[in-house]
Amino acid sequence: MSMVKKLHATLGLCLSLFGCGDDSEPEPAAFPEKDWPAEAASLLDGDDWYRHAVFYEIYVRSFQDSDGDGIGDIKGLTSRLDYLKELGVDAIWLMPIMPTAFKDSGYDVSNYQDVNPEYGTLADFEALLAAAHERKMRVIMDLVLNHTSDQHAWFTESRSSKTNPKADWYVWSDTPSDPNIGCGTASAVFGSSAWQLDSTRGQYYYHRFYPEQPDLNYRNPEVVDATLDVARFWLAKGVDGFRCDVIGLLYESAKECDLIPETRDYVKKLRKVVDEYPGRVIVAEPSNLTDATGYLGNGSDMFHMAFHFGFGYFWTFPFGSQNATAIVDTFQKSLNGFPPGAQDGLVIGSHDVPRAFSAAQGDDTRHQRAALIQLTAKGTPFIYYGEELALRPGSQQVVDLRDAARTPMLWDGSPGHGFTTGKPWIAFGAEADSFNLEVEKDAPDSMYAFYRSLLELRRGRAVWGTGEMEVLDTGTNSVFALYRHDDFMAYVAGVNMSEEDQVAELARPGLGQRAERVAGQDKLALGADGGKLSLPAKSAAIFRVK
Ligand SMILES: [Ca+2]
Ligand SMILES: [Ca+2]
Numbered sequence: 001m002s003m004v005k006k007l008h009a010t011l012g013l014c015l016s017l018f019g020c021g022d023d024s025e026p027e028p029a030a031f032p033e034k035d036w037p038a039e040a041a042s043l044l045d046g047d048d049w050y051r052h053a054v055f056y057e058i059y060v061r062s063f064q065d066s067d068g069d070g071i072g073d074i075k076g077l078t079s080r081l082d083y084l085k086e087l088g089v090d091a092i093w094l095m096p097i098m099p100t101a102f103k104d105s106g107y108d109v110s111n112y113q114d115v116n117p118e119y120g121t122l123a124d125f126e127a128l129l130a131a132a133h134e135r136k137m138r139v140i141m142d143l144v145l146n147h148t149s150d151q152h153a154w155f156t157e158s159r160s161s162k163t164n165p166k167a168d169w170y171v172w173s174d175t176p177s178d179p180n181i182g183c184g185t186a187s188a189v190f191g192s193s194a195w196q197l198d199s200t201r202g203q204y205y206y207h208r209f210y211p212e213q214p215d216l217n218y219r220n221p222e223v224v225d226a227t228l229d230v231a232r233f234w235l236a237k238g239v240d241g242f243r244c245d246v247i248g249l250l251y252e253s254a255k256e257c258d259l260i261p262e263t264r265d266y267v268k269k270l271r272k273v274v275d276e277y278p279g280r281v282i283v284a285e286p287s288n289l290t291d292a293t294g295y296l297g298n299g300s301d302m303f304h305m306a307f308h309f310g311f312g313y314f315w316t317f318p319f320g321s322q323n324a325t326a327i328v329d330t331f332q333k334s335l336n337g338f339p340p341g342a343q344d345g346l347v348i349g350s351h352d353v354p355r356a357f358s359a360a361q362g363d364d365t366r367h368q369r370a371a372l373i374q375l376t377a378k379g380t381p382f383i384y385y386g387e388e389l390a391l392r393p394g395s396q397q398v399v400d401l402r403d404a405a406r407t408p409m410l411w412d413g414s415p416g417h418g419f420t421t422g423k424p425w426i427a428f429g430a431e432a433d434s435f436n437l438e439v440e441k442d443a444p445d446s447m448y449a450f451y452r453s454l455l456e457l458r459r460g461r462a463v464w465g466t467g468e469m470e471v472l473d474t475g476t477n478s479v480f481a482l483y484r485h486d487d488f489m490a491y492v493a494g495v496n497m498s499e500e501d502q503v504a505e506l507a508r509p510g511l512g513q514r515a516e517r518v519a520g521q522d523k524l525a526l527g528a529d530g531g532k533l534s535l536p537a538k539s540a541a542i543f544r545v546k
Helices: 003-010 034-044 074-079 083-088 122-134 153-158 221-237 261-275 318-323 323-339 363-377 403-406 447-458 460-464
Strands: 053-060 091-094 138-143 195-198 203-208 242-246 280-283 305-307 343-346 379-386 470-471 479-485 488-496 502-507 516-517 532-537 538-546
Touching: 034 460, 074 083, 074 122, 083 447, 091 532, 122 138, 138 221, 195 488, 221 261, 242 261, 242 447, 261 280, 318 323, 318 363, 323 470, 323 479, 363 447, 363 479, 363 538, 447 516, 479 502, 479 532, 488 532
Parallel strands: 053 091, 053 379, 091 138, 138 242, 242 280, 280 305, 305 343, 343 379
Antiparallel strands: 195 203, 470 479, 479 488, 488 538, 502 532, 516 538
């Protein structure tokens, strides 16, 4: 049974454009087909590869341990590339792998030009790049430029005196305030004050995040040059790009601290550096959670992609209210606001927020309906490791509360769950014996089967990455529906946000003259009356139409 057929049979999800009635299922329509693997190879070789790729975020520490010390590492990750390839992943994003004091899980870098020895060596990283590229997979890495660790040599020097060569590389003040920094003076994101007294230098330094994460002073041109050199260092090694951490916060000013003009200018410099290396991309972590437009410049001079947090961080609420309006609004905003060529980065979870399982409040249909939007809306999906297994949260805290979503990947039911032969650095998440790859791999109704099927449906179909998207008027707040189309093919995706059966009237005549359900329950179908989409409670589905 093909994965797609398996999906029909097993998802609790429906897509039906003209009625999901049991007796009205249309004859399978004959649509033109292509050699999808060949199409995929071609799309992923082109300049627009990142718009067609499925990305996958990995916490190296928690993915695969290769030497039994309980800490995931680069060699371990390399040994799992075939798993990712089979799942349908085209590119991986590595959370920080540089040396770190580990006060913020690696987002406190102590050396920008090396690999955390717990994770391996530069040679291990180069071997990972080679192994990924051999499989036609790309690797991007986290680039954390707003701040360093307080253990970084730059900060050690800067704090040593008021007159050393790097004295002005960080943001220093005689008092725990600065009139030129009108934000965050009272409180940091983590903790009570954004200013920390350094007893050696006898001044306060500014930290937007933990006290062990002093902000770099980008008003010093040497800092600009040094950090652009960090990008060059990794690009020269062959890395395919960067996910740029809190990049809007680089520069502060008296009034604003988020993506002020000076920060935009820096991003444009970074983009020029990236463009010196063909085929590399940068994706922004916006600080503005409801509008990423500012990060995309004119579509070719700032970021290639920015995360769509208006959906990614807030999708759980519309399921709670059973009202799609907020999701309609956030996708309309990106459709209307984005410059040509810019691309949404679509997430439903990450290392910063509770796992999709938790956000869905344990309701697999919510998780699947949200993932179906993520995987059918116009944009590039970034799957967080373990989402495809519906990993449960952990309860041990090593660094901070976010560790609940950073527990080890679960490969099998053995004591170390295939992650380690030793003692894991953090306890496994809940229900590890019931929800792991070994259990889910061949279970037709598993979360893994769901992801595997939808990713197969995306494979090689350019329409998902670059085709047009219309958010359809459905005549009801309970149903979210998308129409995706390009010159070759078209799809309708529909999601019933509610816990009752719904019939949506799609305000687009002739949408389904021919329709074939490609994902969703067998009993669901697209009606033949020109635009009626019937969705049982808590269901979602995808139809190919023409
Ligand atoms: Ca290890
Ligand atoms: Ca800053």
